[in-house]
Amino acid sequence: MHVRPWQEYKRLRNVAVLWIAAFATLPLFIAYISTQIVGSVVPGFVLALITMAGAVFSVWQLITWPCPRCGEVFGVPLWSRCRHCGLLKGQAPDLCLAKTPSGRFLNG
Ligand SMILES: [Zn+2]
16 A cells, blocks of 8 residues: 555656756757758757756655655755655555654654
């Protein structure tokens, strides 16, 4: 039952990676091709704007993804746990985590 939110998280992460890869490669390639064919880099420039917008939007979706347990923003994709409730990536949202008085998580 806890798999679906993490599948959604992985899907968003993969989409963001694809947009970033597209932004890093396709505009230069298309600009080179269009220079050869029509003598203009405008198609590459337009594609750069489109892929940049896609990359920004998909990364924004990923970094504002709500934690399946507490509903707050999960946090930076490099972090392995929610910065609000400590839920680990891939962990069942209903699993209870105990915190020590100093704020550290007992299972981490
Ligand atoms: Zn959380």
